[in-house]
Amino acid sequence: MNIQWYPGHMAKARRMLAESVKLVDVIIEMVDARAPASTRNPDFDDLFRTRPRVVVLNKADLADPAATRAWLAFYRRQGLDAISFSAGAGKGVKEAVSLVERAARPVVQRMKEKGVNKTVRAMIVGIPNVGKSTFINRLRGSAAAKAGNRPGVTRGKQWIVVDTYLEFLDTPGMLWPKLEDQAAAERLAFLGSIRGEIMDNERLSMRLLETLRDEAPDGAKARLKIEMEKEKSGEELLLEACRRRGWILSGARPDTERGAALILDEFRAGRMGRITLERAPTEKEDGNGDQAGD
Ligand SMILES: Nc1nc2c(ncn2[C@@H]2O[C@H](COP(=O)(O)OP(=O)(O)OP(=O)(O)O)[C@@H](O)[C@H]2O)c(=O)[nH]1
Ligand SMILES: [Mg+2]
Structure with missing residues (x-):
């Protein structure tokens, strides 16, 4: 099937993200653990080049645990710090906070040397409905960011104080304007990240x-x-x-x-089991493995 959508507001969202990079120390890229490749925006590598980036594979409770482990290993081989998370259940909050702190450590350290206790500002980005707002609420321990089970809940960017020295910028979900890979578009549609009315x-x-x-x-x-x-x-x-x-x-x-x-x-909703739609490349495939044994 051919999936089409209207990228007008997405172009606006991209401009907003490009502007917001300047305001933050760390970028948290949230992907859906059930399809970590298709739900990762290829534009982001370029857009967020200047900031430390970490990956959160959210909705891990709905994904196949073995597949999630393979994806985490894959990201780490790429040099990206990554964790899996279930924002719905709220497990692993400590690990998530330390992930952000680890990424922000160099800038915090630099400020400390100048005698300043720096507030870490993190921006969370990802496709619609992946759980960005729910994640922030979990870290904060109360519902400050509006969340809901449909794409497009968060409309504009919004600062949320998570802790004394940690603030989060919640952003609206963003799809890429030209999703040429129809198989990837289809997986996004299966997951409910593309609005129902256009298909x-x-x-x-x-x-x-x-x-x-x-x-x-x-x-x-x-x-x-x-x-x-x-x-x-x-x-x-x-x-x-x-x-x-x-x-x-x-x-x-x-x-x-x-x-x-x-x-x-x-x-x-996961009632057909914990299913991951995409398999992580193996060490051999991504070229970062030990080739000695080949
Ligand atoms: N099962 C499960 N559901 C989750 C998880 N995280 C979020 N959800 C649900 O996913 C839906 C979307 O969550 P939001 O936090 O609004 O997603 P968002 O990324 O902020 O979406 P936009 O603001 O539209 O871009 C809500 O119904 C959440 O309850 C998770 O880890 N597991
Ligand atoms: Mg949101």
């Missing part, structure tokens, strides 16, 4: 079912009460799920519209 839920759910059929059939099979055989198309899987789950209209017609919406909801 067809029924087709999206069929593509999701095909992906699950090939990559992680067990959870969907149990949840939807259907066999995820290779020879079944996405349409057949959707129709079967409607019948088995009782999403039926008058005249025994499958209610594919409702079924599609519910399947997407259930997948996004």
Whole structure:
């Protein structure tokens, strides 16, 4: 399927981020642990070159733990400090704070030598709905940043005091204007990071079912009460799920519209299991491994 969206406000968001870099000491790049490659904005490498950057793989509670470990190892091989986090559950707050402090240490040290106790300012960036505001609220221990389960909740940037010497700049989620990789766009849509109104839920759910059929059939099979055989198309899987789950209209017609919406909801909420849609490159593939044994 061809996913299109309107990048007008994204260009504005990019300008705002470029301006805000000057105000902060550290950049926290938040990605979705279920698709750490597609949810990472390729523009950011260039945009944030001048600041220390750390990566938070959020929604780790919804991702496959082994895949998350492989992604963390991958980032660390790239020289990026990275942690996994579940902002929803709020575990690992201490580790997250020390991640930010570690990144800010050089600037804090420089200021200390001048006799100044520096307040560390961190900006959090990432695609819509990845959990940026929830993360800040967790670190702060109370809800100061508005959060919600749809993309586009945070509208403008907002400073939030997390601690005496730590302030966070919350920013609106940002997608890249030209997401040419349609497979990546599709994974963003599966995760709910692209607004629902610009795509067809029924087709999206069929593509999701095909992906699950090939990559992680067990959870969907149990949840939807259907066999995820290779020879079944996405349409057949959707129709079967409607019948088995009782999403039926008058005249025994499958209610594919409702079924599609519910399947997407259930997948996004993790009810089909902890599924990671992208595999981390191995040491061999990213060229940072020990080549001696080859
Ligand atoms: N399961 C799970 N849900 C999470 C986690 N973190 C955030 N959420 C949920 O994800 C949704 C989006 O969270 P927000 O914090 O509003 O996301 P955001 O990145 O600030 O989104 P925008 O402001 O739209 O860019 C909310 O429903 C959160 O409760 C997590 O670690 N696990
Ligand atoms: Mg937000």
